[in-house]
Amino acid sequence: MKGGFRICPTTALRVHRQADGLIKANAVAATVLLLVGGITGLLVLLTRWQAVHLLDAVMFYRVLTIHGMSMLIFFIIFFEMAILYFAGPVLLNSRVPAPKLGWSMFWLMVLGAVMVEWTMWTGRADVLFTSYVPLKAHPLFYLGVILFAVGTLITVAVFFGSLVVAKREKTYEGSVPLVTYGAITAAIIAVITLVHGAAIYIPTFLWSIGIGNVDPQVYRMVWWGLGHSSQQINVAAMVAVWYLLGALTVGSVVINEKISRTAFVLYILFISMASAHHLLVDPGMGPTWKVVNTSYFMYMAVLASMIHGFTVPAGIEVGQRVRGLTKGMFEWLRRAPWGDPGFSALVFSVIIFGFVGGITGVTFGTEQINIIAHNTLRIPGHFHATVVAGTALAFMGVTYYVIPLIFRKKVAFWPLAKIQPYLFAFGMLIFSVAMTFAGTFGIPRRHWDMTFSDALFDVQFSPAVNLVVTVMALGGLIAALGGAIYILVTVWSVFLGQPMEGDATYVDARSS
Amino acid sequence: MHTGVESPRGVWWKPAHKAEKVWVVLAFAWCMVLFAMMPLWHWKGGQNPSGIRARVEPEAFRVRTDEFIATYKVGEEDNGIPIVEPPPGSDIYLLGQMWLWTPSLRLQKDAEYTLHLSSADVNHGFSLYPLNINFQVVPGYDYGLRVTPTEAGDFRIVCNEFCGVGHHVMVGRIEVIDSAAAATDEAAEELVLSAPEGDEGGDR
Numbered sequence: 062m063k064g065g066f067r068i069c070p071t072t073a074l075r076v077h078r079q080a081d082g083l084i085k086a087n088a089v090a091a092t093v094l095l096l097v098g099g100i101t102g103l104l105v106l107l108t109r110w111q112a113v114h115l116l117d118a119v120m121f122y123r124v125l126t127i128h129g130m131s132m133l134i135f136f137i138i139f140f141e142m143a144i145l146y147f148a149g150p151v152l153l154n155s156r157v158p159a160p161k162l163g164w165s166m167f168w169l170m171v172l173g174a175v176m177v178e179w180t181m182w183t184g185r186a187d188v189l190f191t192s193y194v195p196l197k198a199h200p201l202f203y204l205g206v207i208l209f210a211v212g213t214l215i216t217v218a219v220f221f222g223s224l225v226v227a228k229r230e231k232t233y234e235g236s237v238p239l240v241t242y243g244a245i246t247a248a249i250i251a252v253i254t255l256v257h258g259a260a261i262y263i264p265t266f267l268w269s270i271g272i273g274n275v276d277p278q279v280y281r282m283v284w285w286g287l288g289h290s291s292q293q294i295n296v297a298a299m300v301a302v303w304y305l306l307g308a309l310t311v312g313s314v315v316i317n318e319k320i321s322r323t324a325f326v327l328y329i330l331f332i333s334m335a336s337a338h339h340l341l342v343d344p345g346m347g348p349t350w351k352v353v354n355t356s357y358f359m360y361m362a363v364l365a366s367m368i369h370g371f372t373v374p375a376g377i378e379v380g381q382r383v384r385g386l387t388k389g390m391f392e393w394l395r396r397a398p399w400g401d402p403g404f405s406a407l408v409f410s411v412i413i414f415g416f417v418g419g420i421t422g423v424t425f426g427t428e429q430i431n432i433i434a435h436n437t438l439r440i441p442g443h444f445h446a447t448v449v450a451g452t453a454l455a456f457m458g459v460t461y462y463v464i465p466l467i468f469r470k471k472v473a474f475w476p477l478a479k480i481q482p483y484l485f486a487f488g489m490l491i492f493s494v495a496m497t498f499a500g501t502f503g504i505p506r507r508h509w510d511m512t513f514s515d516a517l518f519d520v521q522f523s524p525a526v527n528l529v530v531t532v533m534a535l536g537g538l539i540a541a542l543g544g545a546i547y548i549l550v551t552v553w554s555v556f557l558g559q560p561m562e563g564d565a566t567y568v569d570a571r572s573s
Numbered sequence: 574m575h576t577g578v579e580s581p582r583g584v585w586w587k588p589a590h591k592a593e594k595v596w597v598v599l600a601f602a603w604c605m606v607l608f609a610m611m612p613l614w615h616w617k618g619g620q621n622p623s624g625i626r627a628r629v630e631p632e633a634f635r636v637r638t639d640e641f642i643a644t645y646k647v648g649e650e651d652n653g654i655p656i657v658e659p660p661p662g663s664d665i666y667l668l669g670q671m672w673l674w675t676p677s678l679r680l681q682k683d684a685e686y687t688l689h690l691s692s693a694d695v696n697h698g699f700s701l702y703p704l705n706i707n708f709q710v711v712p713g714y715d716y717g718l719r720v721t722p723t724e725a726g727d728f729r730i731v732c733n734e735f736c737g738v739g740h741h742v743m744v745g746r747i748e749v750i751d752s753a754a755a756a757t758d759e760a761a762e763e764l765v766l767s768a769p770e771g772d773e774g775g776d777r
Contacts, residue, residue: 072578119738152578189735193696195712196737236585239577277696278711304577314574318585320593343709344690344716348615348624356611360604367600371593376577383574427611429620435707436698436733503705505698505733509741513731516744517652517673520702520729 062160065567071466075232078567079160080150084143084467085555086167088460091139092551094174095453098131099544106541110534111511111527118509122189125507127181129190133448134206134291135174138213140456141247141298142167145220147467148244148301153237155227163219166212173209176201189507191288194265194280203266210258217248217255239315239322240308243301246325251294253333257286278345289336292444295452296366297328299414302455303373303407309462310404311397313373313380321372327365334358341431348428355426363423370415373407402482406458409486414451417493418443436507439500442493449540450489457547458482464551469565470558478550485543491536499529622708625687625717634691634715638666642676651677651746664689667730667745669697669710671737674730674745682725682751690716697743698734707733725751 066075101124107115108124116124150157157163180186185199192198224245227233237245261275261283268275304321307313315321337354340346381393398404421443425434434440464472472478502522504511511530513520575581589597615621629637645659657676659665661684668675670693680686690699692712699708708716732743 118741122735122738122740187738193734196695196735233580235580235582238580243577276713278714281696281709281711308576308578312576315577315581317587317589317593318581319587320589320597340709342622342707344626344711344714347626348621352612352615356608360608363607364597364600364604367604368597371596371600375593379574380576423607427607427614428622429611429614429618432620432622432707433705435709436700437705437707501705503700503702503731505700505731507735507740508733513741513744516742517654518729518744518746520731520744 062164063567064156064160065569066156067565067567069466070563070565074151075154076467077150077156079157079163080146081467083146083157083160083163083167084151084463086164087139087143087146088463088467089555090167090171090174091136091143092548094131094135094139095544096548097178098128098136099541099548101125101128101131103537103541104128106534106537108509109511110530112531113534114510119184119187121509122507123181123184123187126187126189127178130177130181132453133190134209135177137295137448137452137456138209138291139170141251141294142170142213142216143463144298144302144459145216145244145248147463148241148305149220149223149227152241153223153227154232155223155230157219158222158226159219163216166215166219170209170212170216173205173207173212176205176208180205191284192265193284194268194275194277197269200266200269203262203269207259207262207266210255210262213251214255217251220244220248236318239318240301240305242322243297243304243325246328247294247297247301249329250290250297250332254287254290254294257283257290257333261287278343281343282340282345285336285339286333289339290333292448293328293332293335293362295448296332297325299410299452299455300325300366300369300373302459303369303411304376306403306407306455306458306462307373307377307380309459310401310407311377311380312384313376314383316372316375316379320368324365324368324372327361327368331358331361331365335362335426338426338431341426341428342435351428355428359423359426363419366415366419370411370419373411400479402461402478403458406454406461406482406486409482409490410451410455410458413446413454413486413490413493417490417497418447418451421497422447434500436505437500438504438506439497441506442495442497442500445489445496446493450486450493454482454486454489457485460547460551464554464558465561468555468558469561470554471561472550473554473558474546474550477546481543481546481550483543484546485540488536488539488541488543492533492540493536495529495533495536499526499533502526502529504530622716622718625719627715627717628713629691629715631691631693631712634666634689635668635693637689638668638675641666646676647679654745656748659686661685663687667699668693669699669732669736669743670694672732672739672743674732674743677746677748679748679750680722682722682749685719685721688718688720690718695736696734697732697736700731700733701747702729702731704728709734722749725749 104124107113108121180199180202186202188196188198334354386393424430645657646655647658649656655676658679664687666689690710692710697710728747730745
């Protein structure tokens with residue numbers, strides 16, 4: 062495989078040819094799956110909006126399954142693999158240690174994703190994202206997930222390898238940068254997550270071809286070790302991207318390495334127990350197990366997010382003040398680059414993740430509140446604020462830097478790109494808050510018909526529900542517009558955009 | 574001063590700034606408050622699942638539910654679902670299956686029961702409407718809940734866990750009667766049920 066490095070004219074980092082290629086490939090795959098997840102998300106929205114009620118029941122549950130898998134597993138993990146290739150080899154000026162392995166794992170992940178998408182689109186896996194046993198999907202559904210997970214796991218190993226290579230070849234001095242440290246956190250959590258995934262999907266795959274049995278409660282417990290922990294990969298990767306965007310947009314400062322890094326360690330230690338909060342109203346576990354896992358252990362992970370929620374904005378302020386914006390209390394904020402989509406995405410991601418996603422999430426992790434929230438619309442209301450307005454928005458923000466720095470293309474439709482984070486954040490905020498309110502009326506999530514027109518007994522929700530659901534739908538449509546602009550801008554820039562000026566030829570490492 | 578993309582040189586294990594220390598202490602203290610609240614409320618609040626749990630074969634639970642129905646049924650039916658009126662203090666059984674809750678329960682206000690939930694096939698969700706109280710119903714597990722209805726009325730059990738393509742039609746019924754004023758209550762209920770509002774959503 063061809064090697065060699067180019068010197069990035071903007072950051073002066075040495076970028077390995079294979080790092081460039083692998084970042085591009087993973088980012089493109091992520092965007093394709095974001096498009097699939099986005100279209101299906103829109104269809105879900107237009108069906109749950111009772112005034113439109115677009116799809117029939119069979120298609121609704123099918124499309125909901127596709128939306129969940131494409132977004133929560135495929136889009137976000139492909140993007141995170143791109144982040145790992147950036148935070149490892151690029152930030153450490155190093156090479157990709159095993160590029161052939163990296164490429165074959167990328168194609169293995171693509172194969173796994175295609176298998177899962179095929180089973181879902183052809184109606185062989187109408188089991189929703191969680192695929193709770195004994196609902197049964199086609200064996201290739203489970204096998205596809207397993208292949209995708211194996212590809213991810215080995216890509217994570219290549220990332221760890223790049224750390225070893227960079228250290229041995231002395232491509233950086235001192236400790237790894239904080240962003241790389243955050244990415245290492247995400248990678249370690251990914252390993253924990255994928256081990257859970259193997260522990261549950263392999264027996265389930267065997268069960269689907271007629272070998273052995275899987276207990277439904279054990280499935281729920283181990284599956285959430287994958288299902289929720291994978292959201293913790295997102296959290297760690299998102300916080301790393303917060304520090305990255307802070308550095309790229311306003312040169313924000315790391316106030317104290319000790320505090321920020323300790324907070325990352327708290328994620329590793331405590332966050333996988335937090336997945337126990339999915340089982341708070343389950344029959345299989347006792348109160349002690351529930352209280353210990355969700356209360357004590359989860360709050361230590363919450364502490365970590367509280368710390369980052371302070372240090373990221375504080376780092377921005379100090380960085381701005383160092384650059385001379387020292388007048389009064391808020392000149393640093395007032396004169397921040399609000400027209401830079403990377404910066405506005407960062408700000409909205411921090412605020413919505415913390416104040417909407419974080420607070421709802423922590424309260425739902427309480428046994429008593431969980432009883433009134435479990436499986437109602439409050440739950441997707443919460444996680445659209447964390448994963449979508451938090452993680453996905455941060456990833457969108459960093460894309461506006463990946464396009465010029467890695468793809469070496471100018472960002473097309475710049476005026477549209479500037480307003481994109483505003484539209485997406487505003488829409489998603491309305492959407493999640495309205496969805497959460499709708500859930501307080503007891504409206505179930507994952508439900509085709511909240512008028513219960515074909516049910517044995519009538520269920521009459523308060524008329525206020527129609528208003529709340531309409532607000533939710535409008536918020537969702539605004540967010541969908543923001544998402545569509547993102548895809549237009551990225552696809553156009555990458556494939557039809559103007560190349561950046563400056564030298565970008567790769568030079569062999571030894572001659573440089 | 575350096576950014577998050579630069580390697581910190583030398584020893585970076587340095588004392589935190591005062592503002593940062595204050596924040597960490599405040600956040601930690603708040604986490605401890607949350608931590609204390611959950612077990613405290615578990616003992617003091619009386620709002621928790623009572624934690625009576627057992628493994629049960631789905632077929633055995635179905636047999637138990639059938640016996641329960643045979644013993645306490647009142648002879649009427651609710652859209653084809655038998656109505657059961659168990660005496661106060663008894664164990665009551667509610668079986669979830671694609672896409673029905675059986676039986677329909679008629680309970681007395683202020684009487685204590687032990688409600689047993691389980692499933693004959695896949696996961697279901699027990700969501701009591703309009704109170705919005707939710708429990709997961711898992712096949713192979715008998716979930717025992719001590720319940721005391723505190724208000725009379727006509728309640729619904731909405732399934733809120735995806736259980737296949739008929740999931741959205743899975744609704745059951747619990748009726749709570751105030752035996753002191755049973756006669757007037759039932760008359761009022763007839764009025765509610767005969768109101769034509771239920772047909773409005775018929776055009777999906």
